[in-house]
Amino acid sequence: MSAHPTDLVTEILRLKKDRNAVILAHNYQIEEIQNVADFVGDSLGLSIQAAETQADVIIFCGVHFMGETAKILNPSKTVVIPDMDAGCSLADSCPAEKLEAFLKEYSAKNYYVIAYINCSAGVKAIADVICTSGNAVKIVNAAPEDRPILFVPDQNLGAWVTEQTGRPMDLWQGSCYVHMEYTRDSIERAKHEYPEALVVAHPECPQAVRLLADEVCSTEKMIGYCKNSPANAFIIVTEEGMLHRLRREIPGKVFIPGPTDQCACAECRYMKRNTMEKLYLCLQDLKPEILIEEGLRLNAERSVRRMLELS
Ligand code: 13P
Ligand code: SF4
Numbered sequence: 259m260s261a262h263p264t265d266l267v268t269e270i271l272r273l274k275k276d277r278n279a280v281i282l283a284h285n286y287q288i289e290e291i292q293n294v295a296d297f298v299g300d301s302l303g304l305s306i307q308a309a310e311t312q313a314d315v316i317i318f319c320g321v322h323f324m325g326e327t328a329k330i331l332n333p334s335k336t337v338v339i340p341d342m343d344a345g346c347s348l349a350d351s352c353p354a355e356k357l358e359a360f361l362k363e364y365s366a367k368n369y370y371v372i373a374y375i376n377c378s379a380g381v382k383a384i385a386d387v388i389c390t391s392g393n394a395v396k397i398v399n400a401a402p403e404d405r406p407i408l409f410v411p412d413q414n415l416g417a418w419v420t421e422q423t424g425r426p427m428d429l430w431q432g433s434c435y436v437h438m439e440y441t442r443d444s445i446e447r448a449k450h451e452y453p454e455a456l457v458v459a460h461p462e463c464p465q466a467v468r469l470l471a472d473e474v475c476s477t478e479k480m481i482g483y484c485k486n487s488p489a490n491a492f493i494i495v496t497e498e499g500m501l502h503r504l505r506r507e508i509p510g511k512v513f514i515p516g517p518t519d520q521c522a523c524a525e526c527r528y529m530k531r532n533t534m535e536k537l538y539l540c541l542q543d544l545k546p547e548i549l550i551e552e553g554l555r556l557n558a559e560r561s562v563r564r565m566l567e568l569s
Contacts, residue, residue, distance in 0.1 A: 351432030354380025
């Protein structure tokens with residue numbers, strides 16, 4: 259399909275109304291998608307929206323595990339995503355079978371498993387509770403004290419939460435390839451170039467980068483931090499889509515993308531698979547649809563609902 263961008267926006271909005279659909283978009287989506295979405299947010303905010311929506315159809319503009327989370331919470335609704343191949347390196351780093359085998363091998367430990375929401379429905383079905391970067395500290399603080407914690411799959415988020423809570427955890431050795439592109443050198447160079455700017459980094463960044471940050475937080479909390487800070491300029495160390503929202507909601511301030519060693523910013527190739535054309539087509543055809551086997555869904559729902567109760 260090829261249409262003038264303005265026609266595409268009109269058509270998307272018309273189809274959305276016809277279908278009684280809601281468009282949820284992650285902060286890393288392209289600007290045009292953010293602009294037509296009903297709600298733009300972080301993983302926690304999007305999960306809450308998915309749990310509360312009255313719409314018949316959920317169009318999830320993010321990556322596959324986010325669409326799955328929406329389906330886990332809404333078994334009777336149609337959940338579609340613009341591109342079925344929008345995956346996640348972090349979710350891929352922890353296949354459910356590997357986690358199952360690990361827990362079997364170390365069954366004597368009786369681990370309490372906390373899974374970052376960036377994981378498959380299979381991993382959510384195994385975990386005791388889910389967390390996002392926005393509530394991870396709260397979820398870890400609420401964990402039973404008499405059991406060791408296994409935190410999967412992001413070692414960087416896990417290490418940061420341990421720094422915040424003092425609670426030791428065994429960490430699955432997964433990571434997000436986007437946030438791993440930032441280095442101490444790349445961020446030090448940016449600080450040198452913009453000495454007046456504060457550094458705001460996502461907890462998926464490696465420790466050497468987090469140590470240079472003035473604030474480490476989820477994408478949603480970045481909005482509040484930058485709005486309320488007396489500073490006027492910020493180096494944003496997370497996927498570049500975040501800059502659209504910051505610039506739209508805080509127009510008076512300056513946002514500089516955190517550079518990597520190779521590029522002026524970091525882009526997630528999975529998030530960027532979604533386009534306006536694919537969004538239009540998935541609204542028109544109601545596919546690709548997310549489907550989850552009911553037994554698996556029920557097990558995954560238990561750990562996601564526990565997170566929502568604790569949030
Ligand atoms: P949040 O938006 O929840 O901070 O997560 C970032 C991310 O990497 C999502 O894939
Ligand atoms: Fe996964 Fe990282 Fe992309 Fe988020 S930014 S979807 S964690 S690869």
